[in-house]
Amino acid sequence: xxxxxxxxxxxxxxxxxxxxxxxxxxxxxxxxxxxxxxxxxxxxxxxxxxxxxxxxxxxxx
Amino acid sequence: xxxxxxxxxxxxxxxxxxxxxxxxxxxxxxxxxxxxxxxxxxxxxxxxxxxxxxxxxxxxxxxxxxxxxxxxxxxxxxxxxxxxxxxxxxxxxxxxxxxxxxxxxxxxxxxxxxxxxxxxxxxxxxxxxxxxxxxxxxxxxxxxxxxxxxxxxxxxxxxxxxxxxxxxxxxxxxxxxxxxxxxxxxxxxxxxxxxxxxxxxxxxxxxxxxxxxxxxxxxxxxxxxxxxxxxxxxxxxxxxxxxxxxxxxxxxxxxxxxxxxxxxxxxxxxxxxxxxxxxxxxxxxxxxxxxxxxxxxxxxxxxxxxxxxxxxxxxxxxxxxxxxxxxxxxxxxxxxxxxxxxxxxxxxxxxxxxxxxxxxxxxxxxxxxxxxxxxxxxxxxxxxxxxxxxxxxxxxxxxxxxxxxxxxxxxxxxxxxxxxxxxxxxxxxxxxxxxxxxxxxxxxxxxxxxxxxxxxxxxxxxxxxxxxxxxxxxxxxxxxxxxxxxxxxxxxxxxxxxxxxxxxxxxxxxxxxxxxxxxxxxxxxxxxxxxxxxxxxxxxxxxxxxxxxxxxxxxxxxxxxxxxxxxxxxxxxxxxxxxxxxxxxxxxxxxxxxxxxxxxxxxxxxxxxxxxxxxxxxxxxxxxxxxxxxxxxxxxxxxxxxxxxxxxxxxxxxxxxxxxxxxxxxxx
Numbered sequence: 001x002x003x004x005x006x007x008x009x010x011x012x013x014x015x016x017x018x019x020x021x022x023x024x025x026x027x028x029x030x031x032x033x034x035x036x037x038x039x040x041x042x043x044x045x046x047x048x049x050x051x052x053x054x055x056x057x058x059x060x061x
Numbered sequence: 062x063x064x065x066x067x068x069x070x071x072x073x074x075x076x077x078x079x080x081x082x083x084x085x086x087x088x089x090x091x092x093x094x095x096x097x098x099x100x101x102x103x104x105x106x107x108x109x110x111x112x113x114x115x116x117x118x119x120x121x122x123x124x125x126x127x128x129x130x131x132x133x134x135x136x137x138x139x140x141x142x143x144x145x146x147x148x149x150x151x152x153x154x155x156x157x158x159x160x161x162x163x164x165x166x167x168x169x170x171x172x173x174x175x176x177x178x179x180x181x182x183x184x185x186x187x188x189x190x191x192x193x194x195x196x197x198x199x200x201x202x203x204x205x206x207x208x209x210x211x212x213x214x215x216x217x218x219x220x221x222x223x224x225x226x227x228x229x230x231x232x233x234x235x236x237x238x239x240x241x242x243x244x245x246x247x248x249x250x251x252x253x254x255x256x257x258x259x260x261x262x263x264x265x266x267x268x269x270x271x272x273x274x275x276x277x278x279x280x281x282x283x284x285x286x287x288x289x290x291x292x293x294x295x296x297x298x299x300x301x302x303x304x305x306x307x308x309x310x311x312x313x314x315x316x317x318x319x320x321x322x323x324x325x326x327x328x329x330x331x332x333x334x335x336x337x338x339x340x341x342x343x344x345x346x347x348x349x350x351x352x353x354x355x356x357x358x359x360x361x362x363x364x365x366x367x368x369x370x371x372x373x374x375x376x377x378x379x380x381x382x383x384x385x386x387x388x389x390x391x392x393x394x395x396x397x398x399x400x401x402x403x404x405x406x407x408x409x410x411x412x413x414x415x416x417x418x419x420x421x422x423x424x425x426x427x428x429x430x431x432x433x434x435x436x437x438x439x440x441x442x443x444x445x446x447x448x449x450x451x452x453x454x455x456x457x458x459x460x461x462x463x464x465x466x467x468x469x470x471x472x473x474x475x476x477x478x479x480x481x482x483x484x485x486x487x488x489x490x491x492x493x494x495x496x497x498x499x500x501x502x503x504x505x506x507x508x509x510x511x512x513x514x515x516x517x518x519x520x521x522x523x524x525x526x527x528x529x530x531x532x533x534x535x536x537x538x539x540x541x542x543x544x545x546x547x548x549x550x551x552x553x554x555x556x557x558x559x560x561x562x563x564x565x566x567x568x569x570x571x572x573x574x575x576x577x578x579x580x581x582x583x584x585x586x587x588x589x590x591x592x593x594x595x596x597x598x599x600x601x602x603x604x605x606x607x608x609x610x611x612x613x614x615x616x617x618x619x620x621x622x623x624x625x626x627x628x629x630x631x632x633x634x635x636x637x638x639x640x641x642x643x644x645x646x647x648x649x650x651x652x653x654x655x656x657x658x659x660x661x662x663x664x665x666x667x668x669x670x671x672x673x674x675x676x677x678x679x680x681x682x683x684x685x686x687x688x689x690x691x692x693x694x695x696x697x698x699x700x701x702x703x704x705x706x707x708x709x710x711x712x713x714x715x716x717x718x719x720x721x722x723x724x725x726x727x728x729x
Binding site: 004005006007008009010011013014017029030032034035036037038039040041042043044046047 | 096097122143145150151152153457458460462463466484485487488492499573574586587589590591593594597598
């Protein structure tokens with residue numbers, strides 16, 4: 001994913017790294033940019049599913 | 062020889078193509094570069110069909126390897142994950158650096174986006190400092206040329222002292238030259254950045270004391286240590302053991318000589334060097350080649366021109382969220398769906414099942430979970446935040462946010478505030494609670510206090526902004542009064558806080574990605590993601606607030622508090638029912654704003670009282686969640702101190718505004 005504030009591209013796992021010390025990290029559904037700290041919500045399952053379908057189509061092509 | 066091993070080597074393979082390709086004993090060519098610069102296309106040209114994709118040992122990061130015949134010689138070609146700098150932030154960058162440092166490459170090919178050469182040369186200089194056998198590839202030359210940008214590759218080659226190749230990888234342009242450059246590559250030392258005396262002396266002293274063997278230059282190791290790189294620090298500590306203390310002393314001493322982090326000092330020196338190089342190698346000046354997008358981008362960040370642009374954006378938000386979201390959608394959901402169907406239907410069922418009025422009140426009537434909590438969440442908040450998030454996603458996808466950060470930074474500097482606080486402040490327009498947590502990333506205590514205070518007082522969150530725009534819908538004059546008052550308070554209190562809280566004023570810098578047209582699919586994805594996240598978070602809290610209000614009603618506590626709040630509310634010219642909305646606002650700011658919306662639709666709040674109540678609520682105490690995070694981050698004393706200021710201040714401003722507007726005879 002790409003941070004809308006600083007433009008850094010990072011993986012969801014990297015975004016969760018910065019939240020380790022936070023008391024809300026277990027239930028919070030936000031991802032924090034490891035560079036600037038900007039937070040975006042995690043992609044819902046439906047969007048991930050649509051993306052994976054698109055990717056499969058591209059691979060088949 | 063000691064290796065810079067940052068991960069164990071074990072095979073965890075997810076392979077494409079022929080997995081039996083043997084690459085042992087071959088010289089390695091490692092491709093590095095930022096994401097989206099065409100690195101994989103270059104990799105495809107160098108390798109051909111058979112490649113292996115496997116997880117880097119101990120991680121879940123994919124690394125692609127292949128075999129390529131360049132001239133008569135075969136090489137193992139490795140495509141590393143995207144990296145922006147040799148100082149890693151993400152795991153992908155860490156893996157890319159490990160490959161670079163562990164695998165002893167014969168040639169390192171750095172692929173850069175030619176049109177963003179200024180930004181990309183930072184890593185080039187880092188690689189040169191590390192004495193990597195480097196070839197620089199200026200890819201996407203066609204895009205740079207389209208922008209009227211010309212790069213003199215020969216001159217760049219002379220300036221850097223390394224081979225430079227211009228390519229358009231998607232068309233295969235320049236790929237033969239690249240292959241040639243890789244085959245003929247001879248390791249030679251390129252020019253390096255000269256830092257100021259203090260830093261150069263520290264680097265020199267560290268280099269002299271450094272023991273052990275490393276696969277990169279000692280100068281680069283020294284610079285990594287000075288910039289607090291944890292991986293390099295543990296590597297050196299492992300080799301030097303007790304002797305490492307002498308290096309720690311030099312590092313600590315050097316840090317104390319500067320007001321800013323050493324990473325910033327190093328980056329600034331590199332930036333100066335890069336600007337010198339760019340001046341010599343770009344044929345046409347950026348002013349001449351500046352296209353409409355670049356001009357607009359600069360105007361957005363300009364301290365004066367940025368103001369009307371920001372106001373225009375706010376006005377567009379107001380029209381979209383206030384008129385379409387709040388008037389059309391909310392009216393339909395509240396009056397038709399809930400007013401005519403859901404509320405009467407549910408109330409009928411609850412009354413027929415539960416004979417006790419006390420328990421009926423928990424679900425229906427004035428403060429019931431369904432008739433208040435769920436109605437607020439679905440009929441008022443949902444359409445407003447959905448339209449707000451659509452508009453916000455468009456802004457986010459266009460690249461305006463970093464420009465807004467730069468614009469606010471310039472304003473901040475004018476009033477003596479530091480610019481780094483821009484990030485939590487901009488985040489606060491999304492969610493103040495989360496933004497309060499982000500203030501911990503600020504370097505000094507002074508910065509943290511000012512940012513937390515401004516977030517608690519003068520930065521309304523996204524949901525609150527949405528409902529405020531809805532409340533002020535159809536009254537443009539009221540909107541401008543609201544914006545002016547909030548901006549004045551923000552600047553005035555920020556200025557005062559910066560004066561009262563002493564300390565350093567650190568500088569702020571951030572990379573600004575290019576301005577672009579928002580993509581419909583991105584806007585849809587972002588809006589859907591945010592609405593789902595918001596709804597999941599807000600619905601249970603609205604239900605909980607209804608339960609607490611019900612319990613407060615039962616115990617009489619709710620009436621006691623609303624009575625107490627009705628006096629300051631009356632003092633600023635508001636109906637006593639507005640006190641209830643303020644009490645809601647403490648549960649969640651948007652819940653309070655929804656309460657005001659209810660009063661407006663009931664005809665109890667219009668004109669001046671409406672603007673006064675909106676300003677007061679926007680300044681009023683932060684919600685419970687933000688308040689508890691403020692306690693956690695800044696401590697009880699500071700949080701209570703802020704509350705003790707904010708609560709009377711909000712009502713004082715409301716009183717003053719009511720007095721001035723009435724005194725001037727302004728009709729809204």
